[in-house]
Amino acid sequence: MQQTAVPPVSTENVLRGEHLSRAYSGVQALSEVSIEIPRGRVTGLIGSNGAGKSTLVNILTGYDTPDQGSVVANGNDVTAMRAERRARFGVARTFQHGHLFGRCTVLENIEVTAxxxxxxxxxxxxxxxxxxxELQLGDWMLHDASGLPHGVERRLGVARALAARPDYVLLDEPAAGLNDGEAEHLRDTMRSVAEREVGVLLIDHxxxxxxxxxxxxxxLGAGKNVLDGTPxxxxxxxxxxTSYLGSAAEQIAEGTLE
Structure with a gap:
């Protein structure tokens, strides 16, 4: 794995997955994957479908356990802790699909999490x-969470994760369904959250x-670290x-990918 160009951080202010491996019915989803999510920064995780991103997020947040490796939050080994206990160590997440209280309002969904x-x-x-x-949900505040537009549902998921007042928040596809303006606002929100000394992990296409x-x-590629570094x-x-984007990599390099 390529050496990081980011300055070193204290182990007490980082969520770290170390040499994580996980297999399901003989299929290797992760092989010796390591990742660091420092507080005060926005960290990205990308890879093609099937690269192991969701498995990694589930392991980091306590919704799955690794066959090998460890998860450390603020210097504490939380590998064996389930999600609800891990939340007490400051780890929160969003989900790709719902997990909202459909019969509660947007306001109540956030409030009950807090x-x-x-x-x-x-x-x-x-x-x-x-x-x-902060998440521009005022127009939807008193609407039930069931039947929300997809983009609003995603923003509500982010708000609920932040209501836990986490040290680390892992955002799983938060931009799905957002228009360009909403995605730009999400970017600004993530930067603002990081400035409050929260570690943000962004997983998105x-x-x-x-x-x-x-x-x-x-x-990630095929369940392994491919490379890491600054954008x-x-x-x-x-x-x-070669691992993910094909010819789109050149467009990214030139800044022409829309």
């Missing part, structure tokens, strides 16, 4: 209102969003084309 993470009623309401403002948002990008390093590395 309450479940130990905030009081008054502070939960204020946090929910602040996140509604929107390459302009990933390359314009992230401080560091990891590329500039990754976009100009020939392994990006």
């Amino acid at each position: 309450l479940a993470c130990g905030a009081g009623r008054k502070s939960s309401r204020q946090l929910a209102l602040d996140l509604i403002d 929107n390459m302009p969003l990933v390359f314009s948002s992230c401080d560091h990008i990891f590329v 500039d390093v990754v976009r100009h590395d020939s392994r990006l084309a």
Whole structure:
């Protein structure tokens, strides 16, 4: 794996997956994959379908366990912890498909997450209102979560993850269904969240969003680390084309990919 160009960070301020391997019914989904998500930065994770991204996120957040390797959050080994316990160590995530309370309003969905993470009623309401403002959900605040437009549902998922007041938030395809303006706002939101000393992991197929948002990008291919580095390093590395993007790599390098 290519050496990182990012300055070293304290092990106490990073979510790290170390040499993670996972197989299902003899099919190797991950092989010795390592990744670091430092607090205060936006880290990208890209790869083709089947590269192992979802498996890696599930392992990092406690929804699956590795056959080998470890997960460390803020210096604590959380490998054996289930998702609800891992959340107490500051790890939160969004999901590709829903996981919302359909009969609750957008406001209630965010508020109940804050309450479940130990905030009081008054502070939960204020946090929910602040996140509604930050994620531009005001027009949908009193709508039930069932039947929301796809882009609004994605933004609500991000707001709920942030309501846990995490040290690390892993965003799984948050830009799916967003228009260009919404994607740009999501980029600004991620940068703002990182500035609050939260580690952000962005997993998305929107390459302009990933390359314009992230401080560091990891590329997976066939369940293995292919390369990692700054956006500039990754976009100009020939392994990006061979493992994932094909001719689109050149467009990214030239800044012409829409």
